[in-house]
Amino acid sequence: MQLELKVLDKDGSLLACSSGESEVNLVYKEEYNEGDKIVINSDMKNCNLHVSIDDAIGASTVYITRNEIIYQIPFGDARLSISPKAFTGNIHLITVKEAFEEEKRNYRNLALNKMDQHGDTGCYPHGTANVETRGEAVFAAKNAIDGITENRSHGEWPYSSWGINRRDDAEFKLEFGRSIIAEKIYLYTRADFPHDNWWQRVTLTFSDGSSMDWELEKSEKAHVLVLKEKKIEWLVLHHLIKADDPSPFPALTQMEVYGREA
Template identity: 55%
Template sequence: MAKISIKILNREGVLLREGCAEEEINLLYDAAYQEGDVIVAETDEKDAFYWLQLDDAKGSSLVYVKGDLQYEIPFGEKRINLSPKVFSGERHLIHMRKARPYEYQAYRNLALNVSDWHENTGSYPHASANVETRGESVFAAMNVIDGVTASDSHGRWPHESWGINRREDARLKLDFGRLVETDRIILYTRADFPHDNWWVKGTVTFSDGSSLELNLEKTGMAQEFTFEKRKIEWLTLGQLIKADDPSPFPALVQMEVWGSEA
């Protein structure tokens, strides 16, 4: 059985709260978070699936854990891409549970991870990019896998997106941390018109060496693309071509990658 431990440390590394259990843990923290506080989640069974909830207002995701997790509680600009309810107040519930086979073997959105963060190297899926507008949280790559599809504006939650800072070579990477099988991608591009531009084309490159050209439309609704099944560990979205429009600001709100374990 997997042994799971969760700790909350302050900026000096002082232990504020700790819990340990087998297979599933609920850790209640009755205090307001302070800047520099860190949640540390550890398990003795790596390369396995877990349900992870870093905050009761944040929700949970099915993640593939390859290493220990260290999540610093965001403050100031670093939290405006999150609901204002997240990490607020003086009562917080952190939850982690070993996933059951029928949960992770299902056909599902393999990209969804409400608990991704910029420095995340221990859990997957994980989103990263070669550019994020001004380094601001509301334009970070992780926003495209947080499950929020509100596309009619830009800026603070729920209108966070991946912003490319006008880069012609902008590229987003989505890592799964293991081999998966996919046959469907759904994109939501930002549609805060006339502030926004939009992409008319983009190319998805898969880790197996294949690629898929996407023809995109001027819409904030879901754009779905199906293809023959591919077994991959990661993919990138790049070669993005803007429409002939005065606005220089196209952006991606959400990316879903549907499939199953390989």
């Protein structure tokens, strides 16, 4: 596999570039400016890559369905849901590595994508929703798959979450980009009590056509659902039934889906 990393400015001009076989590192020795983006090019698609888009964010194993993946460097409000150390300063390390065949068979959290973004990115897993509170980055759907389970407050990192803007019809969709075998699901509902409400029951609908109701409780701990090996390409979290609580603000901090490649 041939891999290439590039940093481009807002006009598409090349600022830095590095390439390699099966693995590539790029050290960018400048400050990022608004409009800059990181581009990952691969001569293969429909494959797993280990990607660390910034050393302060960390790595995740993603599945790409395109030869080119573009990551927009966040500025302004978009920065509030990530570590304040990320993308700052004048030296940055970006790494991409092909996943080994043995690694693909490993049992792991298949929902984790620390570099998820809005839009059709070609990079999975990918979280979307029919509502995000006030359109703010700290309440975006992608926050629910960034690997951060701290749920005892709300707002800026590390307390970002998926916020439903009080909508009773709120839905969160998690797409994997290919078939996976799901065996266990962890939900970390936000637990900033008494500011927060909580869901006493939710429904999961899967790409195989099945659905199941899931009874939850008021807790800061993970809610755990054990599945029989379920081959799916996506799931939807919906029918979110709030508890009889004075607060109107339930939210989701994190979803983890443990299993393996199909």
